[in-house]
Amino acid sequence: FTRPESRGWTHATTPDPAAQPEVHANHFAEEIDRRTAIDIFKWIRRFGHQEALVPWIVKEIGFGATVRTDEDIAANLLQLGGTSFHIAGTAAMGRDENSVVDPQLRVRGIEGLRVCDTSIMPTLVSGNTNGPAMAIAMNAADFILRKDTAQ
Structure with missing residues:
Protein backbone atom coordinates (compact mmCIF):
# COMPACT_ATOMS: atom_id res chain seq x y z
CA PHE A 1 0.00 0.00 0.00
CA THR A 2 1.14 3.50 -0.72
CA ARG A 3 0.11 5.56 2.29
CA PRO A 4 0.80 3.72 5.51
CA GLU A 5 0.12 5.34 8.87
CA SER A 6 3.05 3.54 10.53
CA ARG A 7 6.24 5.53 10.72
CA GLY A 8 9.73 4.13 10.82
CA TRP A 9 13.05 5.71 11.54
CA THR A 10 16.64 5.92 10.35
CA HIS A 11 19.64 6.35 12.65
CA ALA A 12 23.33 6.83 12.03
CA THR A 13 25.25 3.88 13.46
CA THR A 14 28.62 5.63 13.53
CA PRO A 15 30.06 9.13 12.99
CA ASP A 16 31.41 7.88 9.64
CA PRO A 17 29.21 9.50 6.95
CA ALA A 18 30.00 6.64 4.53
CA ALA A 19 28.63 3.98 6.91
CA GLN A 20 25.21 2.51 6.21
CA PRO A 21 22.51 3.83 8.55
CA GLU A 22 20.22 1.61 10.58
CA VAL A 23 16.77 1.67 8.94
CA HIS A 24 13.60 0.50 10.70
CA ALA A 25 10.55 0.48 8.42
CA ASN A 26 8.34 -0.28 11.45
CA HIS A 27 5.67 -1.98 9.34
CA PHE A 28 2.32 -2.58 11.04
CA ALA A 29 3.09 -0.32 14.01
CA GLU A 30 -0.40 1.10 13.43
CA GLU A 31 -3.34 -1.29 13.60
CA ILE A 32 -4.94 0.21 10.48
CA ASP A 33 -1.88 -0.81 8.42
CA ARG A 34 -1.93 -4.33 9.83
CA ARG A 35 -5.67 -4.66 9.17
CA THR A 36 -5.34 -3.26 5.63
CA ALA A 37 -2.54 -5.68 4.74
CA ILE A 38 -4.46 -8.67 6.12
CA ASP A 39 -7.62 -7.66 4.24
CA ILE A 40 -5.67 -7.21 0.98
CA PHE A 41 -4.05 -10.62 1.43
CA LYS A 42 -7.44 -12.28 2.03
CA TRP A 43 -8.91 -10.56 -1.03
CA ILE A 44 -6.04 -11.75 -3.23
CA ARG A 45 -6.44 -15.27 -1.89
CA ARG A 46 -10.20 -15.22 -2.65
CA PHE A 47 -9.49 -13.83 -6.12
CA GLY A 48 -7.08 -16.68 -6.83
CA HIS A 49 -9.69 -19.25 -5.81
CA GLN A 50 -12.29 -18.11 -8.34
CA GLU A 51 -13.56 -20.96 -10.48
CA ALA A 52 -12.20 -19.44 -13.69
CA LEU A 53 -8.67 -19.21 -12.25
CA VAL A 54 -8.45 -22.55 -10.41
CA PRO A 55 -7.23 -24.51 -13.47
CA TRP A 56 -4.35 -22.06 -13.91
CA ILE A 57 -3.11 -21.91 -10.34
CA VAL A 58 -0.98 -24.88 -9.31
CA LYS A 59 -0.39 -23.85 -5.71
CA GLU A 60 -0.05 -20.87 -3.45
CA ILE A 61 3.60 -20.00 -2.95
CA GLY A 62 5.27 -18.14 -0.13
CA PHE A 63 2.61 -18.43 2.53
CA GLY A 64 0.98 -21.77 1.90
CA ALA A 65 -2.52 -22.96 2.63
CA THR A 66 -1.80 -23.46 6.34
CA VAL A 67 -1.62 -19.71 6.92
CA ARG A 68 -5.22 -18.95 7.88
CA THR A 69 -5.58 -16.77 10.99
CA ASP A 70 -5.11 -13.01 10.92
CA GLU A 71 -2.15 -13.42 13.29
CA ASP A 72 -0.49 -15.97 10.99
CA ILE A 73 -1.11 -13.80 7.94
CA ALA A 74 0.37 -10.71 9.64
CA ALA A 75 3.41 -12.67 10.87
CA ASN A 76 4.04 -14.05 7.38
CA LEU A 77 3.60 -10.64 5.77
CA LEU A 78 6.21 -9.21 8.14
CA GLN A 79 8.57 -12.12 7.52
CA LEU A 80 8.23 -12.31 3.73
CA GLY A 81 7.33 -8.71 2.89
CA GLY A 82 9.44 -5.61 2.92
CA THR A 83 10.07 -2.17 1.60
CA SER A 84 11.50 -1.71 -1.85
CA PHE A 85 11.45 0.39 -4.98
CA HIS A 86 10.90 4.09 -4.34
CA ILE A 87 11.56 4.62 -0.65
CA ALA A 88 10.53 8.13 0.33
CA GLY A 89 9.66 10.24 3.34
CA THR A 90 12.70 9.29 5.44
CA ALA A 91 13.79 12.91 6.07
CA ALA A 92 10.43 14.65 6.06
CA MET A 93 10.16 18.36 5.37
CA GLY A 94 8.07 20.54 7.64
CA ARG A 95 7.80 23.79 9.53
CA LEU A 105 15.12 21.99 1.91
CA ARG A 106 17.79 22.97 4.47
CA VAL A 107 18.77 20.30 6.99
CA ARG A 108 18.03 21.66 10.44
CA GLY A 109 21.18 22.19 12.51
CA ILE A 110 23.66 21.76 9.64
CA GLU A 111 24.55 24.96 7.83
CA GLY A 112 24.99 24.69 4.06
CA LEU A 113 23.36 21.27 3.64
CA ARG A 114 20.12 20.68 1.76
CA VAL A 115 18.29 17.48 0.89
CA CYS A 116 17.01 17.26 -2.66
CA ASP A 117 15.20 13.94 -3.16
CA THR A 118 11.95 12.20 -2.32
CA SER A 119 13.06 11.56 1.26
CA ILE A 120 11.74 15.05 2.09
CA MET A 121 8.13 14.23 1.19
CA PRO A 122 6.12 14.29 4.43
CA THR A 123 3.24 12.52 2.66
CA LEU A 124 3.94 9.89 0.04
CA VAL A 125 2.44 10.09 -3.43
CA SER A 126 0.25 7.25 -4.69
CA GLY A 127 2.09 6.98 -7.98
CA ASN A 128 5.59 6.96 -9.36
CA THR A 129 8.05 9.26 -7.60
CA ASN A 130 9.88 10.48 -10.72
CA GLY A 131 7.72 13.58 -11.26
CA PRO A 132 7.83 14.71 -7.62
CA ALA A 133 11.61 14.10 -7.56
CA MET A 134 12.05 16.43 -10.55
CA ALA A 135 9.83 19.07 -8.94
CA ILE A 136 11.84 18.87 -5.72
CA ALA A 137 15.08 19.25 -7.71
CA MET A 138 13.74 22.27 -9.61
CA ASN A 139 12.74 23.93 -6.34
CA ALA A 140 16.12 23.13 -4.77
CA ALA A 141 17.91 24.73 -7.73
CA ASP A 142 15.68 27.78 -7.41
CA PHE A 143 16.35 28.08 -3.65
CA ILE A 144 20.12 27.78 -4.18
CA LEU A 145 20.22 30.22 -7.11
CA ARG A 146 18.09 32.77 -5.24
CA LYS A 147 20.36 32.49 -2.19
CA ASP A 148 23.52 32.87 -4.27
CA THR A 149 22.23 35.91 -6.19
CA ALA A 150 20.95 37.57 -3.00
CA GLN A 151 24.46 37.73 -1.50
Whole structure:
Protein backbone atom coordinates (compact mmCIF):
# COMPACT_ATOMS: atom_id res chain seq x y z
CA PHE A 1 0.00 0.00 0.00
CA THR A 2 1.14 3.50 -0.72
CA ARG A 3 0.11 5.56 2.29
CA PRO A 4 0.80 3.72 5.51
CA GLU A 5 0.12 5.34 8.87
CA SER A 6 3.05 3.54 10.53
CA ARG A 7 6.24 5.53 10.72
CA GLY A 8 9.73 4.13 10.82
CA TRP A 9 13.05 5.71 11.54
CA THR A 10 16.64 5.92 10.35
CA HIS A 11 19.64 6.35 12.65
CA ALA A 12 23.33 6.83 12.03
CA THR A 13 25.25 3.88 13.46
CA THR A 14 28.62 5.63 13.53
CA PRO A 15 30.06 9.13 12.99
CA ASP A 16 31.41 7.88 9.64
CA PRO A 17 29.21 9.50 6.95
CA ALA A 18 30.00 6.64 4.53
CA ALA A 19 28.63 3.98 6.91
CA GLN A 20 25.21 2.51 6.21
CA PRO A 21 22.51 3.83 8.55
CA GLU A 22 20.22 1.61 10.58
CA VAL A 23 16.77 1.67 8.94
CA HIS A 24 13.60 0.50 10.70
CA ALA A 25 10.55 0.48 8.42
CA ASN A 26 8.34 -0.28 11.45
CA HIS A 27 5.67 -1.98 9.34
CA PHE A 28 2.32 -2.58 11.04
CA ALA A 29 3.09 -0.32 14.01
CA GLU A 30 -0.40 1.10 13.43
CA GLU A 31 -3.34 -1.29 13.60
CA ILE A 32 -4.94 0.21 10.48
CA ASP A 33 -1.88 -0.81 8.42
CA ARG A 34 -1.93 -4.33 9.83
CA ARG A 35 -5.67 -4.66 9.17
CA THR A 36 -5.34 -3.26 5.63
CA ALA A 37 -2.54 -5.68 4.74
CA ILE A 38 -4.46 -8.67 6.12
CA ASP A 39 -7.62 -7.66 4.24
CA ILE A 40 -5.67 -7.21 0.98
CA PHE A 41 -4.05 -10.62 1.43
CA LYS A 42 -7.44 -12.28 2.03
CA TRP A 43 -8.91 -10.56 -1.03
CA ILE A 44 -6.04 -11.75 -3.23
CA ARG A 45 -6.44 -15.27 -1.89
CA ARG A 46 -10.20 -15.22 -2.65
CA PHE A 47 -9.49 -13.83 -6.12
CA GLY A 48 -7.08 -16.68 -6.83
CA HIS A 49 -9.69 -19.25 -5.81
CA GLN A 50 -12.29 -18.11 -8.34
CA GLU A 51 -13.56 -20.96 -10.48
CA ALA A 52 -12.20 -19.44 -13.69
CA LEU A 53 -8.67 -19.21 -12.25
CA VAL A 54 -8.45 -22.55 -10.41
CA PRO A 55 -7.23 -24.51 -13.47
CA TRP A 56 -4.35 -22.06 -13.91
CA ILE A 57 -3.11 -21.91 -10.34
CA VAL A 58 -0.98 -24.88 -9.31
CA LYS A 59 -0.39 -23.85 -5.71
CA GLU A 60 -0.05 -20.87 -3.45
CA ILE A 61 3.60 -20.00 -2.95
CA GLY A 62 5.27 -18.14 -0.13
CA PHE A 63 2.61 -18.43 2.53
CA GLY A 64 0.98 -21.77 1.90
CA ALA A 65 -2.52 -22.96 2.63
CA THR A 66 -1.80 -23.46 6.34
CA VAL A 67 -1.62 -19.71 6.92
CA ARG A 68 -5.22 -18.95 7.88
CA THR A 69 -5.58 -16.77 10.99
CA ASP A 70 -5.11 -13.01 10.92
CA GLU A 71 -2.15 -13.42 13.29
CA ASP A 72 -0.49 -15.97 10.99
CA ILE A 73 -1.11 -13.80 7.94
CA ALA A 74 0.37 -10.71 9.64
CA ALA A 75 3.41 -12.67 10.87
CA ASN A 76 4.04 -14.05 7.38
CA LEU A 77 3.60 -10.64 5.77
CA LEU A 78 6.21 -9.21 8.14
CA GLN A 79 8.57 -12.12 7.52
CA LEU A 80 8.23 -12.31 3.73
CA GLY A 81 7.33 -8.71 2.89
CA GLY A 82 9.44 -5.61 2.92
CA THR A 83 10.07 -2.17 1.60
CA SER A 84 11.50 -1.71 -1.85
CA PHE A 85 11.45 0.39 -4.98
CA HIS A 86 10.90 4.09 -4.34
CA ILE A 87 11.56 4.62 -0.65
CA ALA A 88 10.53 8.13 0.33
CA GLY A 89 9.66 10.24 3.34
CA THR A 90 12.70 9.29 5.44
CA ALA A 91 13.79 12.91 6.07
CA ALA A 92 10.43 14.65 6.06
CA MET A 93 10.16 18.36 5.37
CA GLY A 94 8.07 20.54 7.64
CA ARG A 95 7.80 23.79 9.53
CA ASP A 96 8.12 22.31 13.02
CA GLU A 97 11.47 21.76 14.74
CA ASN A 98 11.07 17.96 14.64
CA SER A 99 11.21 17.96 10.84
CA VAL A 100 14.58 16.99 9.38
CA VAL A 101 14.31 19.50 6.53
CA ASP A 102 12.76 22.98 6.51
CA PRO A 103 10.55 24.26 3.63
CA GLN A 104 13.67 25.56 1.80
CA LEU A 105 15.12 21.99 1.91
CA ARG A 106 17.79 22.97 4.47
CA VAL A 107 18.77 20.30 6.99
CA ARG A 108 18.03 21.66 10.44
CA GLY A 109 21.18 22.19 12.51
CA ILE A 110 23.66 21.76 9.64
CA GLU A 111 24.55 24.96 7.83
CA GLY A 112 24.99 24.69 4.06
CA LEU A 113 23.36 21.27 3.64
CA ARG A 114 20.12 20.68 1.76
CA VAL A 115 18.29 17.48 0.89
CA CYS A 116 17.01 17.26 -2.66
CA ASP A 117 15.20 13.94 -3.16
CA THR A 118 11.95 12.20 -2.32
CA SER A 119 13.06 11.56 1.26
CA ILE A 120 11.74 15.05 2.09
CA MET A 121 8.13 14.23 1.19
CA PRO A 122 6.12 14.29 4.43
CA THR A 123 3.24 12.52 2.66
CA LEU A 124 3.94 9.89 0.04
CA VAL A 125 2.44 10.09 -3.43
CA SER A 126 0.25 7.25 -4.69
CA GLY A 127 2.09 6.98 -7.98
CA ASN A 128 5.59 6.96 -9.36
CA THR A 129 8.05 9.26 -7.60
CA ASN A 130 9.88 10.48 -10.72
CA GLY A 131 7.72 13.58 -11.26
CA PRO A 132 7.83 14.71 -7.62
CA ALA A 133 11.61 14.10 -7.56
CA MET A 134 12.05 16.43 -10.55
CA ALA A 135 9.83 19.07 -8.94
CA ILE A 136 11.84 18.87 -5.72
CA ALA A 137 15.08 19.25 -7.71
CA MET A 138 13.74 22.27 -9.61
CA ASN A 139 12.74 23.93 -6.34
CA ALA A 140 16.12 23.13 -4.77
CA ALA A 141 17.91 24.73 -7.73
CA ASP A 142 15.68 27.78 -7.41
CA PHE A 143 16.35 28.08 -3.65
CA ILE A 144 20.12 27.78 -4.18
CA LEU A 145 20.22 30.22 -7.11
CA ARG A 146 18.09 32.77 -5.24
CA LYS A 147 20.36 32.49 -2.19
CA ASP A 148 23.52 32.87 -4.27
CA THR A 149 22.23 35.91 -6.19
CA ALA A 150 20.95 37.57 -3.00
CA GLN A 151 24.46 37.73 -1.50
